Structure formats: C-alpha cells, structure tokens
Amino acid sequence: AQSVTQLDSQVPVFEEAPVELRCNYSSSVSVYLFWYVQYPNQGLQLLLKYLSGSTLVKGINGFEAEFNKSQTSFHLRKPSVHISDTAEYFCAVSGFSHDMRFGAGTRLTVKP
Amino acid sequence: EAGVTQFPSHSVIEKGQTVTLRCDPISGHDNLYWYRRVMGKEIKFLLHFVKESKQDESGMPNNRFLAERTGGTYSTLKVQPAELEDSGVYFCASSPTGGVRNEQFFGPGTRLTVL
Numbered sequence: 001a002q003s004v005t006q007l008d009s010q011v012p013v014f015e016e017a018p019v020e021l022r023c024n025y026s027s028s029v030s031v032y033l034f035w036y037v038q039y040p041n042q043g044l045q046l047l048l049k050y051l052s053g054s055t056l057v058k059g060i061n062g063f064e065a066e067f068n069k070s071q072t073s074f075h076l077r078k079p080s081v082h083i084s085d086t087a088e089y090f091c092a093v094s095g096f097s098h099d100m101r102f103g104a105g106t107r108l109t110v111k112p
Numbered sequence: 113e114a115g116v117t118q119f120p121s122h123s124v125i126e127k128g129q130t131v132t133l134r135c136d137p138i139s140g141h142d143n144l145y146w147y148r149r150v151m152g153k154e155i156k157f158l159l160h161f162v163k164e165s166k167q168d169e170s171g172m173p174n175n176r177f178l179a180e181r182t183g184g185t186y187s188t189l190k191v192q193p194a195e196l197e198d199s200g201v202y203f204c205a206s207s208p209t210g211g212v213r214n215e216q217f218f219g220p221g222t223r224l225t226v227l
Contacts, residue, residue, distance in 0.1 A: 036218070043221060
C-alpha cells in the first residue's frame with residue numbers, strides 16, 4: 001500500500017521568494033506521483049505528475065518537482081512565488097490501482 | 113468543455129438526517145471517483161466506478177454510505193443516517209478510459225456539516 005507525508009502543514013513566504021513544499025511517499029511498488037493545487041472555493045487542479053522518465057517534472061504556473069527514488073521524495077518547487085500562488089497544495093501517489101493516496105496538504109501563504 | 117460538477121456546494125443537516133450528494137463527471141469519462149476530506153486531514157479515497165459498476169469500494173467507511181451511478185453518467189452518494197463524524201468535504205473526480213496514469217479531474221467538492 002502507498003502513503004504520502006507532507007512535512008509542512010503551513011508555509012508562509014514573501015512574494016518573489018523561492019519556495020519548496022516537501023512530500024515523501026512510501027510504496028512497495030512502482031508509483032505515479034502527482035501534485036494538485038486547490039485555490040479557494042475551487043476543485044483540485046493538477047499541477048504536474050511524474051509517471052516515468054526524467055526525474056525533473058515541469059508543471060503549470062512555473063512549478064516543478066523532482067522525483068528522488070532513493071529518498072522517496074517528490075518535493076515541489078518554484079523559484080519566485082506570486083500572491084496568486086496562495087492556495088493549498090496536495091501531493092498524491094497512485095500505483096496499480098486507481099485509488100489515489102493524498103497527503104494532508106500544505107497551505108502556502110504568499111505575503112506582499 | 114464543462115468540468116466535473118457537484119451539487120450542492122454546501123449542506124448543513126442534523127444528526128440522523130439523510131443527505132444525497134450528486135456528481136456529474138466530464139462527459140465521456142468512464143471512471144468516476146469519490147473522495148472525502150475530514151477537517152485538516154488527508155483526502156481519502158471512498159470508491160471508484162467504471163461506468164455503472166463499482167470497481168473498488170474499499171474506502172467506504174460503513175454501510176450508512178451508499179453510492180450509485182445508474183446509467184454510467186452522474187453519481188449520487190447518500191449518507192443515511194448522517195453522524196457527526198461524516199462532516200467534511202466530499203470530492204468527486206473523473207477520468208477517461210485507461211490506466212492509472214490518467215489524470216483525475218476533480219470537482220469543487222460538497223462541504224457537508226452534520227450538527
């Protein structure tokens with residue numbers, strides 16, 4: 001069975017600063033990894049996903065994540081955040097079944 | 113193209129009452145999923161439909177929850193009778209035919225409050 005741990009429940013950061021949201025997973029099988037974002041009053045939107053191939057994955061809105069198999073991590077990064085990036089971010093993992101396992105979420109707050 | 117829609121957006125009911133949540137997936141998506149997020153915790157899988165068939169309902173918490181997808185289009189999730197611990201946000205998602213590599217498209221969720 002897979003599981004996901006998001007190490008930070010809240011991350012405050014100033015506008016234009018870099019940010020890293022941490023995600024670790026555990027699985028006994030090959031995994032697919034995802035980052036979703038939820039803006040206020042909206043559904044979850046896919047930011048990026050790792051299925052195979054290059055370990056550095058680029059997503060929408062300038063976000064990227066790196067799959068590190070040895071450290072079982074899939075941290076999300078952005079070199080310079082904007083106020084509009086304020087949202088809750090979810091890391092998720094799926095394996096051979098369709099039930100996606102999510103972390104508890106990280107609330108990113110970008111301050112001016 | 114319309115996304116996944118859910119109705120209602122909010123529901124406040126008293127313990128012991130019945131509530132029915134509805135999800136309309138993206139047209140043509142055979143896979144439909146229900147998830148739930150209890151306050152501050154992770155989003156948890158409830159069940160998965162392929163067309164009208166329940167593929168996996170291992171995440172359903174107990175027999176007070178009943179999900180249906182008649183005709184393989186929209187789905188309903190009924191909670192009867194509702195308990196306090198059922199409060200949370202219920203998400204629906206859909207994806208096209210294919211493997212787990214497919215992105216799941218999520219609706220905005222239904223916030224259920226049981227008093």
